[in-house]
Structure formats: C-alpha cells, structure tokens
Amino acid sequence: MKVSLSWLSEILEESLDEYTVSNILQSSGIEVEQIDEVKTDFNKVVIGRIINHEKHPDADRLFVVDVDLGGEIKRIVTAATNLSVGDIVPVALHGSRLSTGTIIKKTKLRGILSEGMFCSPNELGFGKDHSGIMILNDEKFQIGSDLASVLGEKDYVFDLSIPANRPDLMSVVGVAREIGAKLRLKVKINDFECKDSNDFSPIKVRIDFPEGCLVYLGQWIEGVKVKPSSPFIAERLKKVGIRPINNVVDCTNYVMYLFGHPLHAFDMGKINNRIIVRRAFDNECLVLLDGSEVILNENDIVIADESGSIGLAGIMGAGNSEISNATTDVFLEAAIFNHVNIRRTSRRLGIRTEASIRFEKGLYWKDVSEIISFASKMIASVSDGILHKKIEIDGKVPESSKDIYLVPEKVNSILGTTFSKTDIQESLQNLGFKVECKDSSFRVSSPTYRLDIKEAEDLVEEVARFQGFDKIPSTLPGEPMPGFLPKKIELINKIKSYFANNGFTESISDSLISMEDVLKTNIISTDDIDKATFIENRVIKVLSPLSEEHSVLRTSMLEPLTMLLKRHLNRQIYDISFFEVGKVFKKINNSFLEENLLGLIATGKRQLDPWRLPVEDKNWSFYSFKGVFENFFRSFGIVDWEISSDVDYIFHPSISCAFVINDKKVLEIGEVNPRILHNWEINQTFFYAQLFVDEFLDLLEFKNVKHVFSVFPAATRDISMLVSKETFYSKIRNEIKMLECPILENISILDVYQGKGIPEDMKSITLSLRFRSEEKTLSNEEITEWVEKIIKKLKDNLGIQIRSEVN
Template sequence: MKFTLSWLRDHLDTNASPQEIADKLTAIGLEVEGVTNPAEALAPFRVARVLTADKHPQADKLQVLSVDTGDGGPVQVVCGAPNARAGMLGVFGPPGAYVPGTDMTLKVAAIRGVESRGMMCSVRELQLGEEHDGIIELAADAPVGAAFAEYAGLGDPVFDVNVTPNRPDAMGVNGIARDLAAAGLGTLKPRPVAEIASGFDNPVPIRVEDGSGCAAFAGRLIRGVRNGPSPDWLQQRLKAVGLRPISALVDITNFFSIDAARPLHVYDVKKLRGGITARRGRRGERFLALNDKEYDATPDDCVIADDSGAIGLGGVIGGESTGVDDGTTDVLLECAWFAPEVIAATGRRHQIITDARARFERGVDPLAIAPMVEAATAMIQQLCGGDASQVTFATTKAWADVIAERTVPFRSARVEALAGIDLPEAEQHATLDRLGFRITGNGVVPPSWRSDIDGEADIVEEVARIHGYDNVPSTPLPRAMGVAQPTATRSQIVERRLRRTAAARGLDEAVTWSFISEKEAAAFGGGEWRLANPISEEMKVMRPSLLPGLIAAAQRNLNRGATSVRLFEIGRRYLGEREHPTAAFLMVGDARARHWQTGKARDFSAFDAKAEAVSLLEAAGAPVANLQVFPDAGPTWHPGRSATLRLGPKTILAAFGELHPRLVREHDAPGGCVAGEIYLDAIPAQRASGRARAAYAPPPLQAITRDFAFVVPDGVSADAVIRAMRGADKNAITDVRVFDRYQPDGGELSLAFEVTLQPGDKSFTEEQIAEMSRRIVAAAEKLGARLRS
C-alpha cells in the first residue's frame, strides 16, 4: 500500500515529519517498508531553455542544442528528440547526474564527434511515466534554472506500508489516517459526503443472484460525460503510488481504491447489451479482460454479465468489451460488495493480481457503498460533467447477515492478562472510540470496516497496539527456588544436536517455506495436505519433503555466483495424518576448494552424501554401527547412485544420493547436486538410564589391526562384507573399514579391509589372533568372497 504525505494530510491534520509518521505506523502494527522522496533522486535536474537547435554534422537524426541552464553561459547538448527546438523549455541533466530511467550517470562525452555536456530528458528517463517520444516540454513561464522537482511539485514523500491480511481498512489512506489519529499523531479530518441530486431513474436493469458471491450491487447512470485526460493533480497522485493514469473516469475509480479502500468500476452504457447481472459463471463463457488477456469463467467464479454473457470477473477484473474510452458519453458507476473467499479463490484460479482483488479479498466496508457512490459521482461530475440518475441498489438474502451489527464480548481486565498492560478502563474505551468501536453494556461493537474483529483477543490487540508495543513492560516470569528442571523434550534436544553437528561439518542452515506447488509435490510422491486458502497457486500444498525448498535455495545461491553450496534444514514433512520431523541436506558445486594442498576441485558424490547422513544420524542418537545400506532409494533418487540407511529391511532412517535426472531436468534443479533426508521420527528412542552419560572408561590395552584383501563377486556390497566380518567376533572386533579398492580393466573387484581388534583384560596371544583371522575369512567367504593371494 503506497500513499504520499500530501494525500495523507488530506485526511489527517498533522505537522509530524515523514520519519515520525513512519515510526508511529510501524509502532502501531503497520510496518513501513520504505519512505522515498522523488525530489531527492531528481535534485540535480534543472529547468532549461533551448536557445538554438542545429543539425548534427555527422547524423541526420541528431541535433546540437545550445541550452541556457540559468547557471553561467550556454551549454552544448547533443539530442535525438524530434520535438527539440529553439525556444522550448525542458529538463536538463548536467554531467554527474544519475538518470534513473536508464540507470546511467551522465558525463561529458563526444557523440558522433560532437561534445555533449549533459542531457535533455524525457518523461521515461526520469521515471515519471512511460512517454519517450520526445523530451519533456514545460510551460512557457517555467523559471529557467529552477530545480525541476520543486517546480513540478515532486517533493512529496511516498510511504510504502506492508499491510497484513487482517487489516482491510488500512488498504486506504483514510484508514491509515484514522489509526494515526487514534495514536495521537494528529486529528482526523471529517469529510462529509453530500447526496447528489438526481433527476431521473436509472434505466439500466441491475440484478444479483443468490449464491453468486456478490451480496450487494449499487449502480448509477451518469449521462453526458466527457472522458479525457484527468487533471494534473490526480495524475501526479496516481503516478506517485505506481499507477498509470488512463483517463479521467478510470483514474477516479483508482483514486477511491487508494483513498478509501473502495474499488469501483465504470461501464460504457452504450456498449452494454441489456442489463447487468451478478451471477456465477457458466462453462464455455470466455471474455477479453482489461489486461488484454482472455479468461474462461467457471461455475465457481462470480461474474458480471449482460445479455451477451460474462463481461468481467466480479471484484477481480473488468472486461474490455464494456470499458470506457475517449468516446464514452454515458457511464454506469458500480459500487458492489463481494464475498472475500470467492474473490480470493477466483484470483488464485485465474492467477490475476489486481488492486481490486487485494481489497475485496480482505473484506471492504459494506456500509460504505452509499457514500462512495455519492463521492465518486461528485468527482465524475466535477471532472467530466454529466447528469446522474437515481441509484439502483440490488441485494441478495445474504446482505442482511453481511451488514448485521456484531457485538464482541470484552472485559477490560483482559488487556493486562493478555497484553501485560495496566491501563485504566476509561483510557481503553477512549482508544477504542477513536478507532471507531462502540462500547455497549454487553461488549464492543466493531466498526463496519473491521470485519477482521472476531473475539476478545482482537479487541485487546487494538488497545495494545495503539498504546504501543514498545510501552509493554518487561516482566520476568516467576521462578522457583533451586536448580531449574530441564524442560527441553527429546526431540528438541535431538534437533539442537543436529544443528550443531551440521554447522560444524560446514553446512549452512536454511529455513524454507512449508508450502510448495502441486508440481513440486508430485515429484516427491505427491502432497497429501492441501491448503483451503493458500497464499498463491505456487504455495497450496504442504511439503511431503524438505528437498524442494533446499533445491530452490541452492539454485538462487548458484545464480548469484556461489561456487559451492552446502545447505541443511530441520523441519516437518506432512504425510498421512501427522507431521514428520525431518532433517535434510543438499550439496552442490565444488566439493573442496581450489588450493595447492588439496589439488583440483571435484563435484560432490553420493559417498559425500552418505558421510553426511551417517554423521547426522550419529548426532541424532541412531545406532549407526547397526545400519544397513540398501540400494535404490526410490523414484526421487538416481537409480544407481542412491541408497537408504536402515535398521533391518523395514525401518528406514535415511535416504541419500544423487537426485533422479528426470527430476533435475523437469524442476530446473542444479546439476550434480547430492542430498539426503534423515527421518527423525524413525530413529528408535534410547533407553533411559540413571546416568546422564556413560563413565569414561578407556581400554587398558592397546588395540591391534590386521589387513585383509578379498576378491568380491558382483552384487556383494562392501557394507555386507563389513557386517559379516564384524560378526565374526562381536566382542573383540571394534571396527572394520575399507581402505583400498582395486579393479583392473575387465578384471575382478578387490577390496582391502582394516580390522581393529581390541583386547580386554589381557593381550591376545598369537593363537587367538590366528583364530579370529580364520573366523573373519570364513565369514567373508560365506558371501562368496575369497582371500586374495
């Protein structure tokens, strides 16, 4: 939501500075994302007069201008604008000035052999509009040498406020002014609306159908209008907040959308076929919208239709067929109320984002229909002329419920209980009164523009935010005497260990959205949890995996120049009827840095992913010594370069490896990335013991190692051989690891293993070592391996 300081002062009598206003807005819950002043960016630019305009000696389409900037003698400027001529007044940018529309800093330069010491600017180059056919031409009385921003009245700070979805009233300047006045930063200016005298009935039939999503529709015919460009003050206001002026009639509707959070619409009556009906869409209805795109209406949409069919999506976007233009003389003004849930669903379904949708889906003031019709009619008559008819007001059965007065129970003591603020009841009531609430014997009646107020806690929030969250005292919680008892759960402790371990291993933590698109979810088995009211079509499914978010985050980092990305996230997957705590990681890029000691960088491999998965499982308390590696982790993973880590054939603790090439291709994932997921809820809980940790008991005798080299048949994994060798003597053998792999071209695979033997209370004899070696070889031979000679 953007507005200018002068626009705010139309509603609020205040002398506060822009910074004071921004600070107060943020303090009362309306976060200000930025305050910009166009005059600051355009400070170097001056009003200048073209003294002479001569043909460029080396270019037919260029002219060499002599320009009076009001500062010393004439300045030579090379210009290609067709409207540049002697005697005209324009806007001059000197060397050193930054031109925002071209992202260029001016300097003295030779253009086709002729020196140019500055630039005569167009509207688009100064980001004041889209016109670029020629340079800006000012009025003949513009003062030469004056600052252009000051002359053009551009020194009007623009506020950009991030309005939360529960504040429909703050989508209008009047609602923001009301909040500031309630917070003591000025006085709200009354703006009475006079009823327009009407001399004839509205000849356009208007009807709304029950269940259409439109509960009320007010329409008024204004005939004999003249639709042309809107006045400069209106165009400047719309441009300042990022809207493009179109025509007087359209600009008026856009004005009230920003000014009063009330979207309006106008129809060219001569283009209508019959009357207006608000109803549900019908299959096969297709119309061209004002954004030059065609849409197919559905039975779930609320459409505005005439006898020819749908001519717009109610509350979202109008149709081109009935749009006003310079030839419009008779116009139908629409002011309606649409059900927020219908508007939100329609906008998402058709992927249309408009200012009207943003306001209707939050919930506009239903009682503002009549005054807004009168205010808009008055402005139309003021700027375009015309005679107004009586207002036709059509409603459905649901309208009575929409405008019904609601009383919310409220106890003043709840302000201290919920917000920690001790305020006298009279002060609480005064705050609510300034916000438009009415105190009754049964509670509080919210104003019609606050449809978000639902319960007592909402009332407390209003009192607290106007009082100021920064004024809430810091009160420590009571604490019992003695040593505090541990409060962290097992899952919280596990997640903390995982975070520390992952960070220590060089992974960076990422926090990604829990909502993903249907396409992303389908690649990971499909989403089972769907949002009834998603933020957008791309965020409508609760994630079945943490990897889509990490893939997107890794790609963003690579796009910004990162050469090695190592990310992890601890969060929840949403499958079945519950949430599943999960840890995931993703690595892509250089597996090691380029350095004279480490040699050439390499890509990450599935073995790197396995190392991370095992380390994280160990940190989570999993019995890693008992883990078994099962190849092929499923359709998400590369069929030959992935695996799962399990406790037995059914209990899967983790999956790791390279992503499936199809997934990488279809979802634009980074090439060469490896990843893994740790299923924390599958890790068996450790048995409780009376000690916090086992006592440190180092072995009294030195361990010994023995090396074995086996020729291993195809289909037998190194992990299977390791497990067999460990099982030869579970008490004495404490570790088995592969330290060498050899396979000549076309030859058999040879694996070399180092076995660690740990004696207990006395050293091993030669006979005992020989016996254990024999059992180790026998265990490997049961798998088909043979001792290499």
C-alpha cells in the same frame, strides 16, 4: 495510499497542519513514507464574468468579449462558441502560465488587442476536454478572485504505507477516523442534493458466480450531461495522482478515494437487457478501457450482459461500455468480489489498478448501499441527472461479526501498563467500537469496517495504539532469562557443525526452482507421457509464481546443489564440497509431504594442495566419501548399520549404497547418475549424499559412554572366505556380532576380490578380527575356539566357504 491535508481538514471540519497529522498517524502505527508539498500547476488565472459578447468585425470565427474581473474590465478575442453573457469563466491574463506549460501574452487578433485568454479544462489540467471554455457555476467562485487561491494554492499530500490487514485505511475517511479519534473530532461528509424518481431500473442484476461475488448493487441515473468536473473535484483528484476524465468517471474515483470502495459506471445505453456476474470462459477475449486486450480463464470474474463481457470485475471496465460525451444514462455498480480471485487475476494479467488494490485487501460490506447512494447523488448532482432511488441487488450480505469480551486486567497484563477501566473504554469508543460494561468485563462490538478485529488481543493492540506506545513502560526482566534452543534445532546445529568441521561449506538456497531444473534432475523415464504423469503426481507447482525460475518447489537437495556445482565449474573451480540442510517438498496421492533433508556434494580434491597424500588419495572417491558418513554416525554414538543397494534413481546404480538402521533407510550416498550429468552438461563426476534428518534424529540417544582401555596385548586372526555376490559385508559383520564374543574388539575388511579363480556367482572377502581381554593375555587356544565358532555361524547362516578348505 495518498491523501491530501485539505481533504482531511474538510471532512474533520478542523484546520490541521502537516506536522500534527504526521505525528498522529505515526503514533497510530501508520507509516508516513513521504509528505509532498503541492501547488496548483497554473498561475495568474482570474475568475471573471462575461458582460458583453459580440462578433469580431473582421473575422467570421472570432468573437470580442468583455469580461468583468471584479471592477476591472478586460477585452479578450476568442474563437470559443460556448460563451454567453453572464457566464463565470477562468481568465488567463498577460504573463499567466497554464498547466500545459503555455505562457499567455497580450496580442492583436485582426486589429483588436486581446488582453488574455479564456481557459478550457484541458489547459488547467482538469480533464482532457479542450473543445470549449470551462464554465464555473459554483457559488465559491467569486468575481475577481484568483482561481489558484480559491482552490488552495498550497497543500500537503501524505503518502502512507497501509498495513495489509487494514483495508479501511485505503480511504480518506479511514485515515480521518484515526486522526479524529486522537483529536476527539467526528468525520462529517456533506450529502448532495439532486432530482430523484422512484422508477425501477430497466436493467436487472443476476449473479451466476456466487463464490466470486457476494453481493452486487446497481443504480440508474437518467439524463446525465457528461462534461468536465468542477475544479474542486478535479484538483482534489490530481493531488492524489488521479487524472480527471469527466464528471461521471471522476465521481466514481472521488468516492473510491473518499470511502475506499471502488465503483464503476457503465453507459446504460450499451448494456443489453441485464447485468450478469459470471465466470469468464476459457480463452475469452476482452478489450479493456486502456485499449489492452486480455485473454481470460474460468478463475476470472467478468461483468457481462446478454451479448458478452462488459468489464473485468474488480479491476477495469471494458471499452464497449465506457462513459463518453454521448452518454445520457448511467448504470452505477458497487459490489463485493472475492479478493482471492481478484488478486490472482490481477497478478496473472499484470494489471494493478486502484480498484484491484482495494479489492485484494478485502472490503467491508455493510456500508455498500450507503456508498452507492452517496455516489449516485453526487453524479446526479454534478451532471444534472435524475436519480432513480430503487437499487438493483443480487447476492447475500454476510452476517455481522460476533461481540468480543475483554477483561481490563488482561490489557494491563499484556502491555505491562496500569490503564484504568475508563482509559480502556474511552480508547475503544474513540476508535469507533461500541463498548458495554458487563460485570468485570467489556462486551465490545467492532465497527463494520474493522475486518482485522477477531479476538481480545486485537482490542488490546487498539488500546495500545490509541494511548500511545510511548506510555508502555520499558522494563527489564526481574531475573536472568537463559536462552535455549528446541532440542531438534540443537541437534541439527550439531549435524551442521560436524560437516563444517570436516571441510564442507554450508550453502543456503531458495526452495523455489524452475520446472526445467526438476526435469533435468528427475530421470525416471525418457517417455514424455510418463514424465508428465510424474510431474503432475509428485511436483508441487506454485499457483502464482513470480517467474518461471521460481515456479515449483524443490523435490530434493540435489537440484539446488547441482546448480551451485555448475556455477563453480563454469568459473574453473573444480575442488568442491558443499552441504545444505533444508526442506524438500513432494506431492503423494494429492497430499503434500514436507521433510527435512541434508544434501551434500563433493568432487575434485579432498583438500587444497594435498601434496603429502598419495595420488590415489588426493581426490574424492566413493570410499573416502562413505568414510565421512561412517565417522559421522560414530560421532553420534551409532555403530551398527546395514548397507543396502536400494537407492534413489538419482544415484549411479553400481557406485552407491544406502545405510539402514533399525530397518529405516537413514542415508543414501553415491556417485550421481551419469544421465543427470548429461542433462546438466557437467563433465566432472561428483558424489552426492542425502541424509533423512527426521529419521536420523529419531535414532539419537546421547549418552556418556565410558571406554576402558586394556593394558593387555591384542591378537589378530584373518579369515578368507567365499560368499555369494549378493552378500554384503554388513550381513557378515552382524552375524559375527550376534555371537557377543567378549574378547572380540574389532572387525575390519582387508580385501574383496572377484575374477580369475573365483566362481562367477561368488566373491572373496578377507576379514581381520582383533581379539583382546581386559583381564589377561589371551592364549592361542582361547582365540582359536572363538574363531571356530565364528566360522561355524557364518557357514550355517550365510553358506560361506573358507578358501583354505576349497580344493
């Protein structure tokens, strides 16, 4: 938001300097990004009055004009046809520099010396019109005065960064209120006088999309003369970065900057019968004022008549209704459009205008009728038109906000200050709030333009802003305040530490990925219809993505980790082990699911240069990868789990498993499905694990467990058995543990074999059982007794066969 110092000084009726204004704004929480000194871009242009006008004796298309420059008479030869005796005009003398960069010199034209040149609006930078000389009809232009001096040779423009919750500051009046509050000054804006009439407008208004437009106001100005704006309006717009066009359009821009509410002027002669605010049709085409063609959809709001669209609501008008030099009647629009619709349309089409920026932030509604009345009077005044006072309105104005009760003690409690009740009351009143004392509290009514004020804490912030943040004391706590982390964060940090300490590197990736990456990772079907159904039912799309690469939320940690893996492999880095803890997102039955997941990948060598390891142990394998997690569970005090083959489709169906604890699937690990490797064009197999963090944390009970080491020797017994191919080792182990043998210290698996000599539906497993007592050396009889109990239980419950007993 740009605002000039001269404009602020005018409406506050006070001579301000740039340092004072900058300090006040900064202390009020409004960031001043830059202050630019600006000057008029022309010089040596003097205001003169034509006292004589004759045809050139030797040229049919030239005129000889004498102009009074305040006691000094200059003769100028010109081809302009819009001059007559008595006109007040800008005169560029010898040595003048114009806005176009042209340097003026004395020259003879058909034998007569011309001592300067009359200036058109285009040559002074006041518009595009160069068809005639600019006529200055304002009493501020005194004969003989330098035009730049009258307009203000030097000014300062403030470039402000406006907070998103303060749309009222997107205006000169809004910024002036903040300055006026500190300096005890009131904002004063002079109204315009014009011809008026009480006739009803022939153009009626109808809102067909009430969710997109709360209220729409339209006013008719008849008999306007479209011409360049006065230098005062044109120069003021130039300073804030707006290019002057003509007096009607410039008035709408002027009022938008002054009050912060965008307006739009239609050529009334180009409107067919009525104004209709409606949804755009899908694939509706509209040509905008800048000549660009846009394709709309039903989420866009358009202004239309009975023939079609004439404007893209809140963003830009259409070329088929623009103001031109032939315009005689103007229909002026002021409305409140839904800021969400405007933001979506603006971003989708890539069109950002001063109007859309303001609508996106949200506009206050109560003063719209006053703003359109002011703008209509201004247009009628500068264009010699007739204002028809009857305003066409459709829509319902929202109810005003409720009062807020504020206890003075709460202000000081939050801020740590000692402000008196009078200080608090005056602070709020100076900022435009109505404050009424009620017993020990204040009843505060917010001004209509302060949409950000919702609760008492907002009023506390206003008091702090007005009084100055420098008045809030900086104090240290009276006693040490030890920091702490929530238990969940503490546990997640322990999980990260474990993997970091075991050779894995933590990565941090973006939650937003591309749809292409999702398609490459989700391999449920090659059928396009099934794939489309899956995506529609499970993948969460971003409504307004910044790019296609960030258009959906990740569905697992495999997607970002695979991207990371591929990036390393492309750079000839083949030994990789990474992990990441983050959120994944899924859509299930039209509801959104968000869960914490730990993803971990490994491929290549387990260590850098593992020269002392056997060849078969140098690289990652399924069992070495699985062992990492077995040790991980043990480090957290979990020693019992079941192994399941029920894993996600992202894993290799034969080289994967799941860890189930207390009937909950906590972990899935395995080699990544070869189809995913093919989709990602990765030639090196790798292992992936996903730990369901929320389920894992629910299992944790941290206890200090005392382990007593026996001084007596251990004894081992091996059991070779035939079991069904469907029986997992974890089931065998659990059956043995259910016996609660007091001398059984450990169970381990020595061998698994399938093949020659073993029935096709069976497999051979050899277990090693270690027995030890804390009280004595065990006898052979005691160990044999327990071995027999174990074998009997396994036979009864799992139907095993002891290999030595099989013929």
